[in-house]
Structures are given as C-alpha cells and as structure tokens.
Amino acid sequence: MTDQTRPLRVAIVGAGPAGIYAADALMKSDTAQDPGVSIDLYERMPAPFGLIRYGVAPDHPRIKGIITALHKVLDKPNIRLLGNLDYGTDFTLDDLNRFYDAVIFSTGANADRALNIPGVDLDGSYGAADFVSWYDGHPDVPREWPLEAEKVAVLGVGNVALDVARVLAKTGDELLPTEIPPNVYEGLRNNKAVEVHVFGRRGPAQAKFTPLELRELDHSPTIEVIVDPEDIDYDEGSEHARRTSKQVDMVANTLQDWAIRDVGNRPHKLFLHFFESPHEILGEDGKVVGLRTERTELDGTGNVRGTGKYRDWDVQAVYRAVGYLSQNIAQLPFDEQAGTVPNEAGRVLENEAGDGPQRFMPHTYVTGWIKRGPVGLIGHTKGDANETVANLLEDRSAGRLNTPEEPSEDAVVKFLEGKQLPYTTWQGWYRLDAHERSLGEAEGRERVKVVEREDMFRASEPHKA
Template sequence: MTAPLRVAIIGAGPAGIYASDLLVKSDTDVAIDLFEKMPTPFGLIRYGVAPDHPRIKGIVQSLHRVMEQEQIRFIGNVEIGRDISVKELQEYYDAIIFSTGATADRALNIPGADLEGVYGAGQFVGFYDGNPDFSRDWDLNAEKVAVIGVGNVALDIARILAKTADELLSTEIPDNVYENLKKSDVKEVHVFGRRGPAQAKFTPLELKELDHSDTIEVVVDPEDIDYDQASEVARRESKSVDLVAQTLEGYAMREPKGAPHTLQIHFFESPVEIKGENGKVTALVTERTELDGHGSVTGTGQYTTWEVDQVYSAVGYRPDGVLGAPFDDDRSIIPNDGARVLTGPEGEIVQGLYTTGWIKRGPVGLIGNTKSDAKETTSALLDDFKADKLRMTEHRDPEKITQLLQDRGIATTTWEGWHRLDAVEREQGEAEGRERKKIVEWEDMVRAAEPEYNI
C-alpha cells in the first residue's frame, strides 16, 4: 500500500475547503492538512458575510460535511510565513495550495480619501462580523453616510447602517457590535455607482432583501433608470441582470412607505472628491455620467456636492501575499498559470505550489465561483502527481508537522476544537434566544477550543 499524497492547503475559507473536497473525491489517496491563520475555519463565511444573511450562512452546513471527512485535518491559529515558513512546509508536503482570500481594501484614489470619516468596506465588515483583527468600536456619530460601490458588499454595509440595532439583535452579532449600532445617528445612507442599473453588481435576492426592513425606505430616482443598447443586450442575455433592473425600476416607481431611515441608490454618479473641514469629512462630490452605447459611461461635466459625515469605500478587496510565496503587487495576486504558482520575470512554474480562489484571480465573483477555481487547481495538481512532476517529501508521518508547531509553542486549534467553540457560541446565544453569539477576542476563541474548557 502506497503512502497518500500529502497536501497542505493554506486558508480554510470556501476556496480551500472546496479544493480539499475535490482532492478527497478524486481517485487519488490523499491526506490534507488545512491550515488557517484564524483559530476558526470558514473564512469569508464567518468574517465576510453580513450577520443578517442566514441563507448564505447556511453554506457552512455543506462546508461542515466536507471538513468531517477523515482525509482532512484542520490546523488553525497558524500563520504561514510567521509560525512556519513556506520553505519549511515544502519539507513536509508533496504539494501546497494557497487559498488565503482577501480582507484588505483597495485604495479609493480620489482627493480627500485620507480624511477622518473615510473607511474601507473591509474595516466595517470586520467590525460588525466580530473579526478579532479589526476594531471593537465604531463611531456612528453621523446622520448622512455615503457608500461608494454597487456590489453586494456595498448593499450589506448600507443595510447594516440603515437598520436599527434591535433588528440585528436576533443575529449572531457580538455585544460590542450591538452596543455600537445602538448609538448610531445614521438616518440617510446614499449608495453611489458611476454606471447604470444594468451594470450594477448586485444579486437579485440581496437587492430585494433591502426592502424587508420596516425601518428602511429604499429610494431610486426615476431619472437614474436608463439603458443603452449594450444594457438592453445585457438584460436579454442575463436573467440576473434583468431581475436587478426590474427591482430597481420597482423602487423608482412606488410610493414611499414612510420608514424612518432612507437608503437611496444613485446611478450615473462618479465620485471625484471628498471634501472636509478640520480633517473630517463634510461632503462627497460626484460627476454626473451618461451611457456611451457600449455599457460604459462618460462624464458630463455636471457636478453635485452631497453633504455627508462619513464615506465607506466598497470598491473591492485586495488580497495580501503570503511571506515566502511569489506575489504580484500590481494585480494583488499570487502569479499563476491558472493553477500553478509562477515566479521570476519569465514566469517559471514553482514545483509543487498551487493557488485557488481570490488570491489566484483577484477578489471578484461570488462564493460559488471558487468551486470552478478549485476544480482547475486540483486537476492541475493531480495531473502533475500522476506525471511524477512533484517532489515527494521524505516526511510521511503526519504527526511531525504538529510536533514541530508544538515545539515552537504554537497553540494550534483543531476540528474537534471548532466543535467545542461552536458549542460555546451556540449556548451563549441560546441564553438570549438567539442561534449563536459570536466570540470576538482571539485568545477567547483559542481558549474555548481547548479540551478542558468549561462552558
């Protein structure tokens, strides 16, 4: 009997878990160690999805089933490049897949972006999702807020800002998030997109969900409902695009329902400057745009100044590299040929290194897109294995790597530990009539995952 193919996957979010699943389901005997910087698995699902999205959170159930497979071992609370190097990992594994995702924000390159009161989407998402790497407090002493971007993250931010704290109390938000939101002064949220309704990146269900709150008045200006030839083609060719357009048309045509908070979606407004006084945000300046017939827009030279107290930039995430692995700073990805990691000016393949998910192609697409990414990556890895293109490690004992980490004083967390932490969060939530109350502090998560922890 031959020893299994030993694979390390760096990042236990959807991308890494989907890759693990495909390897297990292949006709190859595999042993997978799924490393994660956080003490907990699930990445974007735990720390990137708004807490009032139980439908999307349900994806965790399917990821759970994957993680329960005996060929997969979860090793959490380990940062590759700090606790153990990529070069060292190569001594213990036949192949390594990077699936580290993205949490940093892309820069908003307009004047005034450095003013107090300008935030990246990732910062606010990290706050309300209880990510221990982000702030525990948030200043919501602002009545009017601008959100730049017309994707689902922008919708999530706008919706959380427009809702009341009590509406979110039934979710898994930690106490510190509830207390901050309870003090919010936000009354108006303005979402800005530089193109039109047919170019918005919302998904239909998320857009419709905006109207489910009795405290939110969703507003769209009828003058912003405009389509050129390319837009009409996009509607005919995509049911999703057409449903988004129909929903926006409905918002534009209906009578107000009298909700206390306004969430207005503005199209054809391109942000050009953030104004401020005494270093703080006072207004957002946009230029009116118009469709050019090809689905893009041109500026009209007509400018509007919107009085706002805060600006949230939801123009995209930016992946960070892994110390010891090649990284393209311009594209913010690990350079690859679609699966295999490349290095040097000639783009040479690095034997045994692969990548998948956002760190492979950039932070675009939905969670489901990571499945096709994982298929491409794992197929390439298995092809290389069958063609004897991998350098097989001499360290076949799976306990050697955990012993190395233990010798370095790394308090690793396990899949069994996740079950213990999960039970603690659920019990804390149940005491308040909620499904779960998320633990925020890093050390508290590690402690709750330990075998001797008492609930």
C-alpha cells in the first residue's frame, strides 16, 4: 500500500504532449496538496515535446505554440525531466517499480501503418512518418532525402497527408524562415517536384482534413491547388455527415469552391483526387514509375465500392500517409492490429478479452496514442490524460498502487549514475533552446533546429544541474 505520508511518486515514460498533459493532470489534482506529488518524465530524445518537435510541419507555428503551454507545466518544481533515456534499453519496468508508486506510458506512435498493395517495397515508395521525421530534423533518420521525382503521389486524406504534400510542393526558400535545419533546406531547395497528387479512397465528405489545415494549402504563392469537379459527389450518408458536422461541411465547401474556379498559373500543381483507391504501385527495374488506382463510387451510406475501372498515374515517387502506428513496449501486452496497449480507461489489461476475467497490470497505465490509437488532434490527449490520472488516483485511494523499495528522488539519480547513463534535464532544454535561438538569430530566423543527437546533448550541458 502506498505510504500517503510522503509525496506520490509517478514515472511517466514519454515527454510528448500526452505525457506532459498527464503530469499536469496529476499536479492539478488534490494529490498535489500535502504531502504532494513527485513526477519524473522519461524521454528517449535529448529534448522534450515529442510530436510537437518531431511530428508537426515546420510551417505550422500556430500548432507549435502549444509548446508555450507545455513549458508552463514542465517549469513546475515537482516535475523532473530525464531525457536521452530509452525505455527497454537503458531501464525497464522492473527498474521503475523500484522507485515509483505508479508508471504511466505515453510513448505515442511514430511508425507508419502498413499499406498492403503490390509495389510498396519499391525504391521511391516511402512512409510519411519517415519523411516527416526527416523534414523535422529527427536525429535518428538519414540526413538526406531523395527528392528527384518531378511527379509525386501522396496516399491519404488526413492532415499528415496535407503536411507531406504541402512540404513537397513548396520551395525550400518558402520554408527557410522556419526552424528547418540546413540539411533539410538544402534538400528542399533542390527538390524537383512540380506536381503533387493526393489520393483519397472516398469522397470530399469523408476527408479527414481539418478546415484550417486544408485552406492553408492555398496560401502559398507557388502552389496551385486543383480539384476535379467530377470528384465532388455526395450520397445520403455524405449529406448527413455535412449536416451533423460543421467541420465536414466547411471542408466540403472549400473543396467545392476550388473545383469550380479557373486554374491559375502558380508553378507547382497540387491535385486533390477523390474516389481513387490505390491498387498497385507500379515499378520498373525496382523503382517507382507509376500508381494504379481503382475508381470508386458512393454506396449511399458514405462508404464506397469499387467500379472495376482502373487508371495509371505517371508518378516517380509515392508517399504513404495512411496512418501512424505505435510500437510494442517491452514488458507490456500489445495489440498488433490496433497498435495499442490493451487497456480499460487507461488501466493496462494483462489478458486479452475472452481469456477469463479481466485482470489489470498493477500500477501500470497508458495515455495518448498508445492508449487509443493515432486519431484526433493533439488537444484530444488532454481528455485521455485526465481519464487515466483519475483512475490512477482512484487506485491509490483503494490501496492498489505499488510500494516502491526506494521512493526518494535521489535514488533514481544514483541508479542512473551507477549505470553510467548520461541524461538531459529541463534546465538542459533551456540551454539547448537558447542555443537554437542563437543559431536562428544569426540568420534572421526565430531558431534553427539542431539535428545531431551529440550536438543536442552537448548544447544541453547535461553535467550541469
């Protein structure tokens, strides 16, 4: 049973928005009063913020502004950041159970969901997650990206597909004022793409774009957004979706307006195609030379069926933006198909449904995309965090949390030092942040992102408290 005369000790694995929101929920709870709560946020990268730093397009400062709110949480003295530490390699769940009353996993989703069509393994077929990591300066991906294709296909009609298409269609100079590192600028400056084709299997009313993200496509002076009038079609299910969702209706209206306007003369063309289901990525000598799609039609419910009519598109690269997928977490159960840790409202389930009575892993919880899958916007993870933390605190009241052998904050530091694991801190982030801003100031930009892990680590000066 948890000793309630000392602060509640909680480890959160993953310092992206989901993990930070969970820390905030704990700090705002009654538990934060005497005797208080003590939280350690573990992060695999040397810097915090996860998806915000490594999953949001660089020309979206509005979304990156969420960092301001996350900063305020991490500034709280009861929260400690321990960066550059990889769960499953540097430490285990058994290790965490030595030091904490409870553990929350918020490891997100950073891999691409599989698309099972012929040709996905061809040279020139890419996962969107890998491309996003490249243009966001992730240290664990190659520094160069092949951008030789003049005509490119993007599969998917969500915001990630729009980000990928927009970055491919913009010029390097348009993106230079953002925080992109030098290697990304050089790659995009030499990008040969002049046509980008975005393909959706269903219709305009089923697109997963948010209205603002969609409209931003048309703001670039170099990108001509083109929609075929024949792709504007609605059935009863689609009309219902428009009537019951303001966002769906706004997206549909924007697409309609683009379909009926005259095509302008901006140098880069970005086509939004609907009712085209990817059937095969075409190859020659191991390289992408085209995309074959099957035309679909609405079935009355908002879903579609194939028509048996196929079309080949002249493209030399294909980017698959069909969804993110979380990766297995050591010592936790994992649903490979859903890409989530089985859970009930954030409590980790030890056994799959149907294998007898449900059993929960003691004092082990999940939040964010590893809990519910990679759907929704960043702000939706707040609700996840609140639900998970509420159940954690309920378990505490019922005496169901862990009794750690070494609950002091110093014990964790001794453990890391004993294993000779160098780690970064929140104070180190401030130093890295100042360094990136100084790099940007020299070029008249807000910041220039540091890419190399060693350079991030050095700028953080981890030996300083």
